[in-house]
Amino acid sequence: MERVLRVLEYEKMKKQLLEHVSSSLGRQKVEQLFPSVDLGEVQAWQHETAEGAKVLRLKGQAPLGGITDVAANVKRAKIGGALAASELMAIASTIYGGRRLKKFIVTMVEEEEIELPSLFEYASQIESLTDVEREIKQCIDDNGHVLDSASHELRTIRQQVRSYEASVRSKLESLTRSSSTQKMLSDAIVTIRNDRFVIPVKQEYRSSFGGIVHDQSGSGATLFIEPQAIVTLNNQLREAKSREKQEIERILAKLSNEVAEVADALLHNLTVLAVLDFVFAKARYAHQIKGTEPMLNEDGYMHLKRARHPLIEADEVVPIDVQLGGEFRSLIITGPNTGGKTVTLKTVGLLTLMAQSGLHVPVEEESELAVFKQVFADIGDEQSIEQSLSTFSSHMTNIVDILGKVDFQSLVLFDELGAGTDPTEGAALAISILDDVYNRGACIVATTHYSELKGYAYNREGAMNASVEFNVETLRPTYRLLIGVPGRSNAFAISRRLGLDERVIDRAKEQIDQETNQIENMISSLETSQKSAESEREEAESIRLEAEKLREDLIKQLDQLELEKERILKKAEEKAEKAVKEAKEEAEFIIGELREMQKEGLSVKEHQIIDAKKHLEEAAPKLTAKQKKIKKDAAKAKQNIQAGDEVKVLSFGQKGFVVEKINDEQFQVQMGIMKMKVKKDDLQLLDRPKPVETKPLAMIRGGQSHVKAELDLRGQRYEDAMLKVEKYIDDALLAGYHQVSIIHGKGSGALRKGVKQLLKKHPHVKAERDGGMNEGGLGNTVVELK
CATH class of the missing domain: 3.30.1370.110 (Ribosomal Protein S8; Chain: A, domain 1)
Incomplete structure (x- = not known):
């Protein structure tokens, strides 16, 4: 597998990924990265990367600052070792960084209701450890210096140190300012030698000061003397500094012991932070290469849409479409040298390994890749000089090893299969190898320049030809992959383009049998048809997208109209209800009047009844012209509608x-x-x-x-x-x-x-x-x- 990772440039891809880690914790995860063969695990990794990409898309970045790999320091504290102030400060900074990252993710999930199940699970495992962080920061500043406030004893000792230093400096400065002693000094300054204050005295005045000589200049003309008058003070200062050092060591030992008490929790935090740093590194890398999350399967099927090799510059790489494992499991790519066959092979292999490593791959949405148990590759001229193997022997040694391990869950990549020996024998051997690997159920992508293999896919079920396009006008490859079309020889066309005499070309054509000419013409026709079909497909895709957009707009309009319709109907219903209510009240009033007249013994005349009916008719709700039309349209809509109407x-x-x-x-x-x-x-x-x-x-x-x-x-x-x-x-x-x-x-x-x-x-x-x-x-x- 190590050879496959090397030839498919997996390690080079990891170097690109390393540029996106935020700490040495993430760097270790990248360095340990290796493709998985378990579909469930790969899918989980891919989902984690997708969640990281979602966070970056919504927030721009994740707070990973201040986090460092302090595992060695924590382990040393756990076994009783005392940590330095800078090491303790790094631990406090990492605790704070972990707590901040946890809050960031939890807030997105719980308050902003963004779905990040994997990241939330990791963040929930981070322990806050605020007590330890607070203790460290109360004793040590950001520069790793132990503060006076770390303990009462340290504050007292440092006050004494400052007092002794002030006394020493005061006495020495009085000597340097004295007119009687200035002529004896090389320079009127106070300096330090062997951690004691001294003054520079000329050699000839050595006896005038007494005290202790701590150093001399290179010429010997100046002696650095601690005068007898300040020896006692310097001794007191030295003792105070010694007590200060002991107190600092005691404070650091106490803090180290507190770290030791939470060592297991700290180490677990580091494990989780390493994973989170790695996830966000994968997400940033996906953004750089414009990667997407592929669909995954265990059936050996892949469909790459506009796939790009991640190690080729974005302005140079040519996207390719590749299918394998559906109707055909063998893809035979033919075409000229330097035309992009090997790049196609490496793109398929590297993207498969990247996907199985949980990385998003540079393809369009809805691309699909298979999770293979084994990936084999025979690419490039890797002959062994030490073993004195030829190119052909080197390739065959590797192929023999592949044939001994390949099975139905394998992806096999052959570059220039059968090359390096007699063309006839090489082509026959290549066909036999392809048949053997296919019969074992493996998926195969092979490149070749043998013309005999151009007809291979036409005679084998489950095999498909492909070629890399070559522009005869510019005499350069386009690097586009054409599925279903075998590569054709461009020797005559290139020679004509370069000015070779037509008579020479005609005589060369006479040397090729009619069957070969027919095959070349067929391939040329296939290429033309393929280009035409692709052009039509692009036009159809453009029309489809336009139609989809139109459909979406119409659906939106329809929804708005439905809402407006509901609003109008509701308003009409309310108005109708109000009118009916008023009509009822009017009717009750009229009936009441009629009853009153009957009670009074008055007879109700016909014209009075007519007037009452008129009142009732006037009280009844009237339909507007628009309402009548709606009613009429609704009646028509309930007719028996049939196809063709x-x-x-x-x-x-x-x-x-x-x-x-x-x-x-x-x-x-x-x-x-x-x-x-x-x-x-x-x-x-x-x-x-x-x-x-x-x-x-x-x-x-x-x-x-x-x-x-x-x-x-x-x-x-x-x-x-x-x-x-x-x-x-x-x-x-x-x-x-x-x-x-x-x-x-x-x-x-x-x-x-x-x-x-x-x-x-x-x-x-x-x-x-x-x-x-x-x-x-x-x-x-x-x-x-x-």
């Missing part, structure tokens, strides 16, 4: 045709180029086409339900497209459609022009127009049928 979608105010009935309450409606599911209550029946009675024709076209309200011509040849348009219009007429859409795309405009000309001459076409802004624009023609 022309309807109006009330919420959009747009006309369309019912494509099919989904259930009693929901229909699929075609409005221009857009299909939508619409509720029955939102539909108004406008017209119903007369049923076609000619049963033989209906049988020929296979029933109305098979005729859609649109015809998609994109990617069709011109002649085929024209025939399809004519047939489609006949089928649409038989299906009873009054309006259909013909989608021809924008492209070069030839297909659109041909469709327009045909429609103008067709006897059953009433009118035609370009699609509107929401109907595909110039890429769609809307046709009204007679």
Whole structure:
């Protein structure tokens, strides 16, 4: 495995990752990084990286400052060792850094309600240890100096030290300022030698001062003398400093003992902080390489979308699309040297190892990778000079080792398989090796320049050709990978481009048999078709994205309209309820009047009853013209709607045709180029086409339900497209459609022009127009049928 990691440049990738760690704790995790073969573990690692990326995306960064690897110091304290002030300060700083990081993550989860299950689990394990941190910081400052306030004894001793120093300096400075002694001094200063205060005295005045000589200048002309007058004071100062040192050692020993009491908790904190530093390093690296979290499986299937090699500069790397393990498990890449075959091989291998290490990989969203138990690679010329092995022998030694270990859970990468020996034998051997590895169930990506292997994928089930593209005009590779197309020789084209005489090229062509020429022509045709298909796919993808955006906008508008509709209906209901209430009150009042008249023995005349009825009618709530229309539309909407009916979608105010009935309450409606599911209550029946009675024709076209309200011509040849348009219009007429859409795309405009000309001459076409802004624009023609 070590060789595979080396040839796939896994260690170089780790060096890039190391640039993003915040402490030596994270550095150790990166240095220990190794791909896992357990799917569950890999998925857990990937989720951790995704959570780290989420934090960076939302917050910009995570607070990892102040955290250092103090494990050795903690372990020494645990066994009774005394720590230095700087070591204790590093421990306090790490405790604080851990507590701050814990608060940061817990706040995001509990207060901001951001889902970070893995990071929250780690952060919850960090112990605060505020008591130890406080004790250390009360005794030691940020520079690692023990404070006077560390103990009462230390404060007293330091006061004595400062007092003795002041007395010594005062006496010595009085000597240096005295006019009688200044001439005896080399310089009027007070200095220190052997931790004692002294003055510089000229050699000839040595006897004038007495005391102790501690040093002399290089020339011997100056002696550094501690005068007899301050020897006693210097001794007292020396004793005070000794007591200060003992008190500091006692304080540090006490603090070290407190660290020892929480050593296990501290060490566990360090373990958790190492993981968190590593997670955020992976997240920052993912941001640098524009990596995404891949989907993972154990089935040997991979689908890389616009994959990029992380070690190649972003402005130079060419994205590639790679599929393997689905319909085919062997991918044979052919093409010219320096065309990018080996880079493709290394990209597949390195991205697999990165994913299995829990790293996001530089691919587009929804890419998928497999977790393999073993990854094998035979890449590059690694012949052993010591063993006197040739290139071919070196490769075969490695391949023999691979064949002894490979199984159905393996990914095998072969670079220039069979190279370095006789081409015929090498090609035959390569085919045999590929068959053997395939039969063991492994997934294979192999590169080769043997022409015999170009036909390999056509004769083997589960194998697929691929090639790296070469631009003959610029004489340079494009590094693009073409799946399904074998590489072809460009020797003649390159030679012609470089000016080789055409006669020489023609004679060379005569040396190649007809079958080889046919294969080259076939490959050339495949390349052209592949490029055309890719161009059409990109256009289709663009249209799809535009349609999705339009659909999202329409859904938003529909939601807003529904809300507005509910608001209006609620308001109308409230108004109606109020009107009914008023009507009831009015009715009760009128009835009350009639009863009063009866009580009084008065007879109720006919005209009085008529007046009362009139009052009741006037009190009843009146429907406005708009309410009457809504009521009428709702009544129409409850009619029996069927497939093929022309309807109006009330919420959009747009006309369309019912494509099919989904259930009693929901229909699929075609409005221009857009299909939508619409509720029955939102539909108004406008017209119903007369049923076609000619049963033989209906049988020929296979029933109305098979005729859609649109015809998609994109990617069709011109002649085929024209025939399809004519047939489609006949089928649409038989299906009873009054309006259909013909989608021809924008492209070069030839297909659109041909469709327009045909429609103008067709006897059953009433009118035609370009699609509107929401109907595909110039890429769609809307046709009204007679």
